[in-house]
Amino acid sequence: MTAAANKETVRHNFAELAKGNGAPLLESLDDDVQWTIIGTTCLSKTFKGKQDVIDGLLVPFREALVDGHIHIHVDNLLADGDFVVVQGHGVAMTKRGVAYNNTYCWVYRFEQGKIKALTEYLDTELVTRAFG
Numbered sequence: 001m002t003a004a005a006n007k008e009t010v011r012h013n014f015a016e017l018a019k020g021n022g023a024p025l026l027e028s029l030d031d032d033v034q035w036t037i038i039g040t041t042c043l044s045k046t047f048k049g050k051q052d053v054i055d056g057l058l059v060p061f062r063e064a065l066v067d068g069h070i071h072i073h074v075d076n077l078l079a080d081g082d083f084v085v086v087q088g089h090g091v092a093m094t095k096r097g098v099a100y101n102n103t104y105c106w107v108y109r110f111e112q113g114k115i116k117a118l119t120e121y122l123d124t125e126l127v128t129r130a131f132g
Contacts, residue, residue: 001113007079009115010086010108014074022058022069029053030114039124042131064131066093070100084108100130 013025029050036046047053070092078085092100109117
């Protein structure tokens with residue numbers, strides 16, 4: 001796949017996520033994806049494999065939010081070779097009543113048209129405040 005195709009995949013995923021449709025993202029993940037959230041928060045770790053991402057990250061995260069998803073706004077989208085980098089920010093409210101308005105940088109690595117690795121950089125102090 002080309003950098004432009006990888007970039008379009010990520011752009012499409014975020015457009016669909018904005019509508020509450022996570023299916024394209026899940027379809028884009030390689031079965032052996034490695035999704036790393038930096039830091040030492042309750043969310044920080046490397047999730048290994050698509051099912052671990054779903055069960056260990058996406059479902060619990062969605063369940064912790066008032067309307068079930070975070071409203072992400074893409075600020076910048078860059079691609080080079082197998083890598084796509086996204087700067088963005090999100091708006092959500094946790095069921096604990098804490099505003100979860102975070103800023104992100106995601107670094108995607110593609111392999112044969114699938115997301116093979118993803119590193120998520122974010123405000124870890126906000127994660128701790130919002131989720132414990």
